[in-house]
Amino acid sequence: MELRQLRYFVTVAEELHFGRAAERLNIVQPAVSQQVARLERELGLQLLDRSSRHVRLTGDGERMLREARAVLAAADQASEVAADLASGRDGLFRIGAAPGLRDRLERGLSTLRARTPNLEVQISSASTAECLTALRSGELDVAFVRGEVAAADLQVVELWRDPLSVLLPMEYRCDDGVKLIDLAGLPLRLASDPWLRDELAAACRAAGFEPTIGRPADDLEAAIVEMSTGAPAWTVVYGTACEAAEGALWMGPFAPPMSAPGQLVTGDGHCLDELVAAFG
Template structure:
């Protein structure tokens, strides 16, 4: 019996609506229905009475609900015990959020001083996968509106900048439009950032780190990319220029947490890392 099936069942029981449960879980409704149906087959009992107008727990559903809540709470206690007496917070992160991380960790420690911080540097998609698999406890991401099996909490907004070589024709401009850079070669660091800026990606090449991307752009007067403000603030190279996009374009940054995290904990975490 999978904890995921129990979690989906509990969410449907809370909402008494498969569609609303799917929205809360950030997954497609058929996936919720399949998991609940699988759990019913495994238990040999119908857990819900379904009709076009409403969903109700059966008598067996009421009995299973209490046990399912206990099982999920026990799983959370096991995860907490595995972290050790003082606890550990494993944060999936990447370049360009150092100042935000420091503020967020300080804010959380003000509420609960005794925990260890472990930073795990992963690409955006891998951060979400690691969170679903319990390998990290939260992730900071940009440009993600929803993702299956986790809760995406919008927390901050950043302006986007075009980053070009100091030898680029637009290097002296106060603002620049993406269309004006289209003849050059765009370097991919974060696909979500490029999509938010309206950039159609070139033929696939492996995304580089921010540092590698900056070096490449500084060495090529035709190369460019788009970066959010927090990453621009960390650029130390004198060989590139960061120019605000016109029209002004922003990207939303989010704290992503396990869907089972209690609402009060999730809200405190979002507040800690938000603007």
């Protein structure tokens, strides 16, 4: 599915006439018909009811029209921001970011500000799902998230990988790396992170056991206090830096090592190469 196909479909849907749509788009009518038909084949949906006398939206077409307009609006917004960045004009650059990315964001923004000194930046901490929704609606220009991202309507580039570290009672310490099977008897406490939850569940099953899920650990500091003073449990953090309770908990690597992809996500039309160069 391409932005061009969505744009052609939206124009036809608004005109309800292929000829008038072609005139608006300043292209020949067969090209419009071909691209809309290709979009329907790729989606497996009939979006338009065609006859010799009229063109009408189907029920699927009406719903798809709303989504297509949202995607195009987000793409147009991203293009405007990219144009401002490329030309050096002042503007607001809105970033969605997972927690713990301060160093990467500071390095990247320093690079961008070298070219656009008065660039105004607004950073929001949000989950991956929230970032994707905001990108599609045009509320964000770019997002930096962890985990795999499936979003055919957005540009996704893996910029880095974060090691996954295990945080657990000191008696389970293993400097050579903790094996998952050795944690089978401990409850697993995780933040509300769907990718990390699914990744660990799959890894535990591959190691031969079903993890026992404990209470959520959305507030890591509170979870550390609870784990160091209460019932034994384990959790997983991104990276290798974490303030563990001295003497009670230990943080270290898995054996074999595990890691999470760090992704740059933006709308189509953004200056992707420049963003990769700045934040990579």
